[in-house]
Amino acid sequence: MAILLWSxxxxxxxxxxxxxxxxxxxxxxxxxxLWEEWRAVHVFRPAEQQQQQVTPxxxxxxxTQGRLKCNVDASFYDDEGVCG
Known part of the structure; x- marks a missing residue:
């Protein structure tokens, strides 16, 4: 859903x-x-490589005043997914 909205x-x-x-x-x-490219990069990597690195x-x-922020998130497991 996020990729479709971005497109x-x-x-x-x-x-x-x-x-x-x-x-x-x-x-x-x-x-x-775009979805197939993202999936090809993320699905086939070992789990230890998929952990996010947080910058200290x-x-x-x-x-800032006058600007809006829209957050989009999605989660996928096997062939099912949710977004919000």
């Missing part, structure tokens, strides 16, 4: 800034391709 957002920005627009089928194909001192900060 839609990216398409909108390309229309606004570059006057370049993809149709719905192209956006869907792009999202599927890095901490979330509220957005």
């Amino acid at each position: 839609l957002w990216n398409n909108r920005n390309n229309l606004v800034w570059n006057d370049n627009k993809l149709n719905a089928r192209q956006i869907g194909s792009q999202a599927v391709q 001192g890095m901490q979330w900060q509220t957005p």
